[in-house]
Amino acid sequence: MEIIKPRTLSGFMELLPGKQIQFEKMTEILRRTYASYGFAPLDTPVIEDAQILLAKGGGETEKQIYRFTKGDSDLALRFDLTVPLAKYVALHYNELAFPFRRFQISKVYRGERAQRGRFREFYQADIDIIGDGKLDILNEAEIPAIIYKVFRGFGLTRFQIRVNNRKILNGFYARLGLSERSGDIMRTVDKLDKIGADKVKAILLEDCGLTETQAEEILRFIAIRGTNEQVLAALEGYAGSNDLFDQGLAELKAVCANLAAFGVPEENFAVDLTIARGLDYYTGTVYETTLLDHPEIGSVCSGGRYDNLAGYYIEKQLPGVGISIGLTRLFYVLDEQGLLNPQLPSAPADALVLPMTQDPAPAIALAEILRGAGLRVQLYGEQKKFKQKMAYANKLEVPFAVLLGEDEIAEGMCSVKNMVTGEQVKLTPEAAAAHIRSALDAGDCPVILEK
């Protein structure tokens, strides 16, 4: 037979089993956390009608999209989960209860130039809350509170959810008579971290055509720093001269107060006036999330409030708030930086049952008892030497091997070997299950979703 050299396309993540088990555990944490806040899972098709997917059209999206024909259908692979959500909500509007809360953890496709840490196929893990006509500000605190839970569930502590409000920015620029140029200005201000205040000012003056006073005002504004209380107090100083600004400030104060009520510690969220998140989609609260020890990575979870989810597909005002985690990239970065939770299991089983007799029936029964106690148990059925069986257990990195020979069977016992410490004890099957479970729960080799 002619051999075709196997390969996986570049830009497509394909993990070895140990890493994949860790990745799966993170998606399970996401699913459980999202579901615990009453979000329904959605699962839209990977392939959509290209005309529908590209209703908004334009720019980078159109260049990167995987688009093809099949028969006479013009098809494309989804490039995010927001456009499919808009289509879904418009299509099923009459069947949904609003506010409609959904999460979706699915792959999306962008034919970008492949480079390290950039993927052409990657998971997004999105939550959105969609209102019909209206949506309470409370939701704008709940979304980052959920993200806080998720990141803690991932074992992270050194992260910060940064919050701003577009109404504050738009109101502020209106106050300076710069509404029409606010897009250019925000794009410039967004580069503050990268190019510094002096260069920002130069661009504002030369390219955006601002006056010295206007540029100074903007730089002073975005330089506001401090605790959330201090920043909010500083913003009060601008209040009373623009309705939109005042509304945004009231919203930001409500979000901060409610975030505290949700139990999010001050150290994990910060009002940050430099955050704008693009131009016209977001209309109120906006979020970015950074790893404090790795600012170079940029935001790993972003989103915000928008006023019109599905205007391309339905004549209804559907405001919403949502946030998206680029999960594949986050996993890649955490792994690369050694930040994956060491409690994430990487073994495919908690215990490997090794029959030492010809008849596998006693080992089958033992394995079933251990599974009944909630353990992940692999039965090793190959006819190999003991040494090879132990080598296999070591290669899988299973925490426990359970040996069952004639002696154990006669006594109604099994021998439980801790593969890390080497300690071996003879126990009944029920006691063996409890022994393994308690060792896993004690944190020797477990993962527990933070409560």
Added chain:
Amino acid sequence: MEIIKPRTLSGFMELLPGKQIQFEKMTEILRRTYASYGFAPLDTPVIEDAQILLAKGGGETEKQIYRFTKGDSDLALRFDLTVPLAKYVALHYNELAFPFRRFQISKVYRGERAQRGRFREFYQADIDIIGDGKLDILNEAEIPAIIYKVFRGFGLTRFQIRVNNRKILNGFYARLGLSERSGDIMRTVDKLDKIGADKVKAILLEDCGLTETQAEEILRFIAIRGTNEQVLAALEGYAGSNDLFDQGLAELKAVCANLAAFGVPEENFAVDLTIARGLDYYTGTVYETTLLDHPEIGSVCSGGRYDNLAGYYIEKQLPGVGISIGLTRLFYVLDEQGLLNPQLPSAPADALVLPMTQDPAPAIALAEILRGAGLRVQLYGEQKKFKQKMAYANKLEVPFAVLLGEDEIAEGMCSVKNMVTGEQVKLTPEAAAAHIRSALDAGDCPVILEK
């Protein structure tokens, strides 16, 4: 804004939230069951190099495949999970521990003519065990034992896993001097249920060119029926004249004995000599699974033993055994037949917390306590009349509403309303969590993975 009428492509399943929650629960049952037997999750790309995916080439596959170019890459969407597994194992051969056990629950793509109950995008839920050179027969019993657990977890009892062994068939045909025509014969015999014994015989005589004696022998053979014990006894009558037959019979007896050891009741598995599963891929044990009350649906879960997983990609003998559930079609059929487990939850939350005060902080705190107890809790933050809030709870079909007004807050209590019975009780948050949990666990509205 111009409105583009939203639609989802035909042949692509897109469920409403209640159904999607049920579907997700079934995938969770699959994941948990597969993992409990020590299978590692795999997640290969949806897109692969078309040359690699089509290494085997040929026929229907090539016609149905979604194939396209991007830049100068010849790409295709996977049409099953077996070819990507073969690629994966060949590519990562040196990094894997054998036997390598993996499950994958992922979407695959086939551009078939769309028709009712047929999907172009559908989930397959596969498990495979791959050996390096050898693989013990024990695995061939474990695979259907796991499928038994899965189907019971789905709430089904009236199903049957049918087992046969290709060596028995090949040995039997060799005995009749019909090895070279065994492919045609098996294809014909496979139609027995559809066209009846007389027509099968006619085809065997006229199209396959068999003698009357040969045809009679075959019909007598495939007419062997009865309990597994009876069928195995009848097969013993053919033993001793063909080595391959004898080997297959020994394997089939081992599989039956071990299936019993795994706790699979006799009523849920049957030796069925008419099952062949295609031509040359499978080499030993083969499986099909039917719903006893809906034979017209055909097999909902099929697979078997093969000797050479990845011959197209690597010069290694990699035998394996695997089985695949066409999950999307199974879900569609179960739903259509009213066979979905009524215990599958369809509400996005176990409880809806309704704040009756201006300040949402007490309701936020209450919801967090309920979540801490493991409940799925939605906080309803909209400023609506009580009646509208209850209408929303009813539309979501949440089993419990938890009301929090001034009185309750003052007393440190909350009012828990059972949305089915209408019963309302005032409890502390902790007692409310226990009250809801016990109602869910009691089977009013729960789902529990069968132990």
